Amino acid sequence: MRTAMLKNILSELKASSADIDASAITTTDGLVLASQLPLCVDSRFATLLSLGVQSAQSAARGSLEQVLIKSKEGLIMLSHASADTVLAVLAKPHAQLDHIGVKVKHAAENVAHILATHAHRH
Amino acid sequence: MQLNTSDKNLSTFCTISGLCAEGQSILASLAPALEEHLPEVTDTFYTLLQADAQTAPYLVGRIDALKQTHLAWMRDIIGGVYDAAFIARQEKIGEVHVKVHVPPHFVAASMSLLRAELPLLVERVEPDPDRAGHAIKSLMQVLDLCHYLIDRKYSETLMDNLGISPALLTRLQTLR
Numbered sequence: 001m002r003t004a005m006l007k008n009i010l011s012e013l014k015a016s017s018a019d020i021d022a023s024a025i026t027t028t029d030g031l032v033l034a035s036q037l038p039l040c041v042d043s044r045f046a047t048l049l050s051l052g053v054q055s056a057q058s059a060a061r062g063s064l065e066q067v068l069i070k071s072k073e074g075l076i077m078l079s080h081a082s083a084d085t086v087l088a089v090l091a092k093p094h095a096q097l098d099h100i101g102v103k104v105k106h107a108a109e110n111v112a113h114i115l116a117t118h119a120h121r122h
Numbered sequence: 123m124q125l126n127t128s129d130k131n132l133s134t135f136c137t138i139s140g141l142c143a144e145g146q147s148i149l150a151s152l153a154p155a156l157e158e159h160l161p162e163v164t165d166t167f168y169t170l171l172q173a174d175a176q177t178a179p180y181l182v183g184r185i186d187a188l189k190q191t192h193l194a195w196m197r198d199i200i201g202g203v204y205d206a207a208f209i210a211r212q213e214k215i216g217e218v219h220v221k222v223h224v225p226p227h228f229v230a231a232s233m234s235l236l237r238a239e240l241p242l243l244v245e246r247v248e249p250d251p252d253r254a255g256h257a258i259k260s261l262m263q264v265l266d267l268c269h270y271l272i273d274r275k276y277s278e279t280l281m282d283n284l285g286i287s288p289a290l291l292t293r294l295q296t297l298r
């Protein structure tokens with residue numbers, strides 16, 4: 001039930017922008033809760049976000065909002081959906097960051113809401 | 123090894139390592155005779171640490187204190203009591219080493235030296251080759267246990283500082 005709801009959020013996110021290729025929700029421990037294929041998700045995403053949090057703190061940049069990885073073939077956008085969940089989004093290399101950013105933020109809020117209202121034991 | 127622990131990884135370590143009560147008690151019975159020779163080992167150890175360009179800077183201004191710490195630690199490992207407090211003392215070393223930036227290869231090198239030096243000491247104080255053999259076997263197993271505990275805590279502390287939980291670390295270690 002919860003997984004289906006999370007998957008639904010990811011499908012809506014993909015439908016909201018042609019620039020979004022794939023997405024996934026994992027815990028900060030690297031456990032995959034839901035993914036919208038094709039996306040090879042693994043614990044490295046959670047690691048990058050953790051390192052982002054620590055880096056932002058140690059560089060006095062306040063609390064982390066997003067980790068953005070830009071490479072030739074595309075973008076990886078990592079953000080917290082809740083304190084212990086990660087929303088990872090893969091987008092096209094020339095995606096409009098502002099537009100995607102808004103959609104991702106909205107999706108993250110929905111994920112947080114579902115996780116808060118549908119407790120689940122992994 | 124006889125250890126009452128709910129720590130699954132440590133249990134596995136102890137089961138496979140095979141440190142047994144008999145070996146532990148032979149080692150402990152030799153402790154008083156071994157103790158008087160331990161300062162020689164500490165002196166050899168610190169002479170080597172002072173001679174190496176990587177380790178020497180860590181000793182500046184605290185060599186006497188570190189020697190005392192090292193001596194106390196060696197007395198502890200031959201003491202024959204390997205309980206929860208003993209485990210916690212080894213773990214504390216890993217934690218402190220992260221704080222003072224002592225990397226794992228320093229500990230690995232030190233342990234290697236001890237694995238070479240301490241058996242010779244045991245042979246000096248125990249003329250019976252059978253008892254000496256048992257004591258050496260136990261001593262090596264205790265050193266390995268300490269090495270594992272120090273390194274494990276070092277890695278956990280480092281990962282914790284990076285915000286990487288034990289569960290995430292396990293997933294990273296088993297990435298395919």
Ligand code: HEM
Nearest residue numbers: 171177178180184191195214215218222224228229232233
């Ligand atoms: C078998 C290897 C080693 C063992 C068992 C060991 C053990 C210890 C212990 C028991 C402490 C005190 C922890 C506490 O405060 O509770 C300590 C701290 C320390 N160790 Fe090691 N150590 C080892 C190797 C090394 C090496 C090779 C170096 C450096 C070259 C080193 C440098 C230090 C330093 C700088 C401290 C902090 C001392 C302070 O608080 O001022 N250790 N170690």
